[in-house]
Amino acid sequence: MTRRLSLVALELWLPVVVLLGWWLWSAGAAEPFFPPLQEILTRFREMWLFEQFVSDVLPSLRNMAVGFGIASVVGIAVGLVLARVRLLREAFEPLMHFVRATPGVALVPIFILLLGFGPSMKISIIATAAVFPTIIATMDGVRSADPVLLDISRAYQLNRRQRVTKVLLPSAGPQIFAGLQVSLQVAFVVMIASEMLGSTEGIGALTLLAQQSFAVTDMWSGIVLLGLLGYLVNLLFLLARGRVLHWYDGARKAAKE
Amino acid sequence: MSERQVRLSIEGLHKGYGAGAARKEVISDLTFDVHAGEFVCIVGPSGAGKTTLLKCLTGLHPASSGAVRLDGKVVDGPPRQMALVLQEYTRSLMPWLTVEKNVRLPLANLKIGKAEREQRITDALREVGLSDVRTSYPWQLSGGMQQRVAIARALAYRPEVLVMDEPFASVDAQTRADLEDLMLKVRQDFGITIVLVTHDIDEAVYLSDRVVVVTKGPCTVDEIIPVELPFPRDQIETKSDPRFVDLRARVFSRIKASA
Numbered sequence: 001m002t003r004r005l006s007l008v009a010l011e012l013w014l015p016v017v018v019l020l021g022w023w024l025w026s027a028g029a030a031e032p033f034f035p036p037l038q039e040i041l042t043r044f045r046e047m048w049l050f051e052q053f054v055s056d057v058l059p060s061l062r063n064m065a066v067g068f069g070i071a072s073v074v075g076i077a078v079g080l081v082l083a084r085v086r087l088l089r090e091a092f093e094p095l096m097h098f099v100r101a102t103p104g105v106a107l108v109p110i111f112i113l114l115l116g117f118g119p120s121m122k123i124s125i126i127a128t129a130a131v132f133p134t135i136i137a138t139m140d141g142v143r144s145a146d147p148v149l150l151d152i153s154r155a156y157q158l159n160r161r162q163r164v165t166k167v168l169l170p171s172a173g174p175q176i177f178a179g180l181q182v183s184l185q186v187a188f189v190v191m192i193a194s195e196m197l198g199s200t201e202g203i204g205a206l207t208l209l210a211q212q213s214f215a216v217t218d219m220w221s222g223i224v225l226l227g228l229l230g231y232l233v234n235l236l237f238l239l240a241r242g243r244v245l246h247w248y249d250g251a252r253k254a255a256k257e
Numbered sequence: 258m259s260e261r262q263v264r265l266s267i268e269g270l271h272k273g274y275g276a277g278a279a280r281k282e283v284i285s286d287l288t289f290d291v292h293a294g295e296f297v298c299i300v301g302p303s304g305a306g307k308t309t310l311l312k313c314l315t316g317l318h319p320a321s322s323g324a325v326r327l328d329g330k331v332v333d334g335p336p337r338q339m340a341l342v343l344q345e346y347t348r349s350l351m352p353w354l355t356v357e358k359n360v361r362l363p364l365a366n367l368k369i370g371k372a373e374r375e376q377r378i379t380d381a382l383r384e385v386g387l388s389d390v391r392t393s394y395p396w397q398l399s400g401g402m403q404q405r406v407a408i409a410r411a412l413a414y415r416p417e418v419l420v421m422d423e424p425f426a427s428v429d430a431q432t433r434a435d436l437e438d439l440m441l442k443v444r445q446d447f448g449i450t451i452v453l454v455t456h457d458i459d460e461a462v463y464l465s466d467r468v469v470v471v472t473k474g475p476c477t478v479d480e481i482i483p484v485e486l487p488f489p490r491d492q493i494e495t496k497s498d499p500r501f502v503d504l505r506a507r508v509f510s511r512i513k514a515s516a
Contacts, residue, residue, distance in 0.1 A: 146348050148343060148345055148348040148349050149348065149349065149351070151312075151317055151341070151343070152341065152343070152349050154317060154334075154335050155315055155317065155335045155339070155340070155341040156335075156340070156341075156362070156363035156410075156414065157335060157337060157363070157366060158362070158363070158366070159366060162362070162365065162366070166351070166354075166362060167351065170351065170353040171351075171353075173353070247352055247353040247394055247396075248352070248353070250394060250396065250397070251352045251394070251396040254396045254397060255396070
């Protein structure tokens with residue numbers, strides 16, 4: 001118990017010091033672009049708890065969740081097919097690496113042209129940008145499945161569905177989740193970008209609007225919210241990953257001992 | 258032995274890789290039979306192509322020419338009546354499945370009821386002494402116990418022939434002796450035919466009804482040596498029997514001559 005407490009203390013001391021430092025430094029400063037932290041937090045409470053939470057934060061999060069969900073399912077399915085079908089893989093791999101190297105944010109103008117400013121544009125752009133890390137990670141993970149396990153699967157006459165669901169996907173699991181985590185980060189960035197570039201609602205739009213109308217405190221409260229959301233979304237992701245891959249973490253720990 | 262039914266027959270088996278002048282012959286004109294209920298060990302110098310032979314036996318690799326027959330039927334893919342235990346127990350079990358789920362996985366496609374399936378899992382785990390760790394994961398177990406899980410998976414599948422590739426090469430000596438005795442018990446209890454590939458001469462003589470000595474490069478049968486030692490066998494008694502010592506020397510000299 002004391003060990004756990006000291007671990008928590010070890011993780012928390014630096015953020016606390018940073019916050020305290022910010023608070024004290026900004027409280028007395030007359031900097032126009034760095035308002036006192038106290039004011040930022042007050043605006044934070046007024047704006048996001050919970051007046052604009054429903055009108056602006058929830059739609060943003062919904063767009064990201066749907067976009068990321070589509071990217072996950074499509075990314076795993078496409079990665080699996082490309083890993084298994086050599087002809088398709090050789091045809092699509094160069095193109096895929098090219099598209100992946102194009103920053104997702106750069107695609108936003110095209111999507112606005114094609115789909116306008118509504119949620120369907122935002123969801124499409126999030127899904128499109130976020131799908132590639134998962135495709136590539138799944139493909140690599142499935143291809144690096146242990147040949148011994150594949151021999152065993154054949155010897156025990158597992159059918160195609162069992163080979164995919166019971167052998168290939170679980171064995172690629174650690175790599176798939178590494179890909180999903182990158183996809184999630186991309187989805188978050190593109191969610192904000194799609195709102196900043198072409199929208200009047202959403203956290204990104206409100207933050208940019210505040211900046212453009214010199215409502216500096218509002219801008220800061222938007223940035224604080226984005227930081228907190230990014231942290232919480234990643235935390236949720238890690239919890240889900242830990243549940244699915246507990247066998248992997250356990251096996252690695254056992255191998256070290 | 259000759260009047261017994263032939264379960265597995267290997268006739269003029271060839272296996273090679275590459276073509277033309279670069280062609281490498283790994284197995285050359287290999288022929289022997291395994292009878293129903295027999296325990297046969299294939300022993301040979303390292304690098305003799307024993308693992309390739311095993312892959313051809315189990316239908317995982319196609320033969321270049323010649324044939325493997327199981328109950329008279331040509332093996333052209335992994336047959337339902339065969340089960341496989343490999344040396345690398347850490348790699349041949351699914352680390353994401355518990356012990357009982359590992360054993361259950363191959364049973365899902367068999368046309369047996371749920372009760373029968375669960376009974377088989379219970380029986381197989383009891384046979385190998387793992388009834389207490391059903392819900393553990395393989396990586397929570399020692400090496401010897403993991404190999405017992407692989408053996409239980411094979412037994413629950415109820416094969417006619419159990420093929421084992423160096424199954425005890427990666428465990429310590431005491432565990433190895435325990436697992437050898439387990440295999441003799443399994444053969445007794447389940448009445449299955451066992452083909453075990455090993456490089457360990459003592460192990461081959463101790464377990465076998467007959468030892469098939471293979472030569473190196475390319476792999477072919479050098480000599481088939483019957484082991485007429487009484488059952489039940491015992492790690493201390495059998496291994497100090499003068500006949501055991503003679504057989505051991507005989508196998509050893511054959512391998513030395515062929516290496």
